[in-house]
Amino acid sequence: MTDELRGLLRESTEAHLPDRARMLARVERGMARPSTAGRLRDRQRAGALTWPKTVLATLATAGTLTVSALVVVAVVHTPDPPRNPPAATPSAVGRATSPTEGSRTEDGPLWADGSVDPHSNAYWAQSNVTLKTRTPLTALVVELRIALTDGVKDTGSWRTLPAADFDLSAREEGGFLVYRWTLKPGRIVPSGEHVFAGQYDHAAGGRDAKDDTYRIDAAGAAESGAAVWGGFA
The missing domain is CATH 2.60.40.1510 (ntegrin, alpha v. Chain A, domain 3)
Incomplete structure (x- = not known):
């Protein structure tokens, strides 16, 4: 085999060898990206952590609204006035008997x-x-x-x-x-x-x-x- 033939064979072999640097880069990118199962587990863990916070926030809001409602009721509601308040009598005398209760002469x-x-x-x-x-x-x-x-x-x-x-x-x-x-x-x-x-x-x-x-x-x-x-x- 001549030297020229050997050179041609070497060139042909090198053309079919994989690009090692490119392959290593693809593997590294694949390892850096989380798998679908991993992403699912992460979302489940995040949901598990978020749920108690959401419940506590809801309870706190409901408690605040309840207290506010009680305060509003206490402020707005006042005792009803008497239906038939007694007639006022002169302070100098201080009696409160109605003249319509019959006669007292x-x-x-x-x-x-x-x-x-x-x-x-x-x-x-x-x-x-x-x-x-x-x-x-x-x-x-x-x-x-x-x-x-x-x-x-x-x-x-x-x-x-x-x-x-x-x-x-x-x-x-x-x-x-x-x-x-x-x-x-x-x-x-x-x-x-x-x-x-x-x-x-x-x-x-x-x-x-x-x-x-x-x-x-x-x-x-x-x-x-x-x-x-x-x-x-």
């Missing part, structure tokens, strides 16, 4: 009576509240309530005691024309008989006073409060 030193004045007529009337007290009074409230029947309208009022000793109000309240005389602080009502009167127009004809009422609350310097009330004949 005597209590302690007090006696009272209600009547329609005989001078009333077919278009106008006067209702009198007569008070008798056996002791001087340092606190006194007289209330006259005229039911608002047809045409009832305030036309005035008077009392036998000095006008300067009392604060007077006359206004419509809850279906009544209400006159209220309140003794001013430092004034005294002497023992004896006193009259308080309210005057008003009404519809033509006779007027029924069955729903009219009066109430008197009083107290003396050395006595506890007393109250009398009733209606009109």
Whole structure:
């Protein structure tokens, strides 16, 4: 075999030998890439680690919402007001008995009576509240309530005691024309008989006073409060 032939054979053999450097690079890339099974196991482990965190975060959020709801309910909900709150009574007297509970014309030193004045007529009337007290009074409230029947309208009022000793109000309240005389602080009502009167127009004809009422609350310097009330004949 000539030298030329040997050279040709060597060249042909080398052309069919694998590129060793390229093969090593492919193997290294394959080893660096995780297998499908490995990737699956990694995802399963990640899911196993993430699940408790997700549950805890959900529970924490639910707990926060529950506490917030309880706080909102506690703040918004307030006790319902009483359906029929008691009527306020003058602080100077301190009694709380309703005049609609029947009649009580005597209590302690007090006696009272209600009547329609005989001078009333077919278009106008006067209702009198007569008070008798056996002791001087340092606190006194007289209330006259005229039911608002047809045409009832305030036309005035008077009392036998000095006008300067009392604060007077006359206004419509809850279906009544209400006159209220309140003794001013430092004034005294002497023992004896006193009259308080309210005057008003009404519809033509006779007027029924069955729903009219009066109430008197009083107290003396050395006595506890007393109250009398009733209606009109």
